[in-house]
Amino acid sequence: MRKGFASDNNAGIHPAILKSIGDVNTGHEKGYGDDPYTAEAVDLFRKEFGSDTEVFFVFNGTGANVLGLSSLTRSYHSVICAGTAHIHTDECGAPEKFTGCKLLAVETPDGKITPESVRPHLHGFDFEHHAQPRIISISQVTEMGTVYRPEEIRALADLAHHHNMYLHMDGTEPVSATRPQPWGSPSGNSRGIAVWMSSLSEEQKTA
Numbered sequence: 001m002r003k004g005f006a007s008d009n010n011a012g013i014h015p016a017i018l019k020s021i022g023d024v025n026t027g028h029e030k031g032y033g034d035d036p037y038t039a040e041a042v043d044l045f046r047k048e049f050g051s052d053t054e055v056f057f058v059f060n061g062t063g064a065n066v067l068g069l070s071s072l073t074r075s076y077h078s079v080i081c082a083g084t085a086h087i088h089t090d091e092c093g094a095p096e097k098f099t100g101c102k103l104l105a106v107e108t109p110d111g112k113i114t115p116e117s118v119r120p121h122l123h124g125f126d127f128e129h130h131a132q133p134r135i136i137s138i139s140q141v142t143e144m145g146t147v148y149r150p151e152e153i154r155a156l157a158d159l160a161h162h163h164n165m166y167l168h169m170d171g172t173e174p175v176s177a178t179r180p181q182p183w184g185s186p187s188g189n190s191r192g193i194a195v196w197m198s199s200l201s202e203e204q205k206t207a
Contacts, residue, residue, distance in 0.1 A: 136159070
């Protein structure tokens with residue numbers, strides 16, 4: 001049987017997920033997020049990431065990135081990302097169209113950007129003819145299959161905060177980031193996600 005690993009869209013869902021959908025497909029409930037199942041899902045996120053967590057369910061990753069970036073930027077801003085990032089290569093220009101922002105791509109051999117690779121783009125603040133740097137965006141896991149360590153995320157967050165910017169995390173394959181890593185991150189559980197997402201402090205995560 002042929003299997004595709006390019007995206008989770010290439011495979012069917014786990015039987016347990018399908019069963020859960022079937023279990024709630026009875027009776028009547030309020031729509032548009034006012035049902036008890038959505039409330040339960042939000043509570044689970046807040047239990048994992050903190051009571052002040054805000055959750056907004058969207059259809060797909062492109063929608064999540066567009067809405068997330070739009071909420072933090074104006075049309076005269078710029079977003080710094082890896083040259084391999086989804087928002088730069090795989091979303092048909094949607095982030096630029098709907099935010100009006102300029103994407104500044106950082107070339108990297110492994111898909112991971114660093115404070116050193118970002119710094120050359122951190123100029124032109126308050127100069128009216130220059131797109132204003134506003135967001136550093138990373139993918140976790142990266143499109144190259146590499147994983148940011150929590151301390152690497154923290155270093156980028158600290159750099160962003162120093163320049164009054166935000167750090168945005170595109171949770172492209174967040175579960176994969178919790179698998180065993182050389183530095184001993186947790187294996188296959190949501191606590192692993194909480195560990196590296198907490199490195200963003202009060203930043204924005206989309207998945």
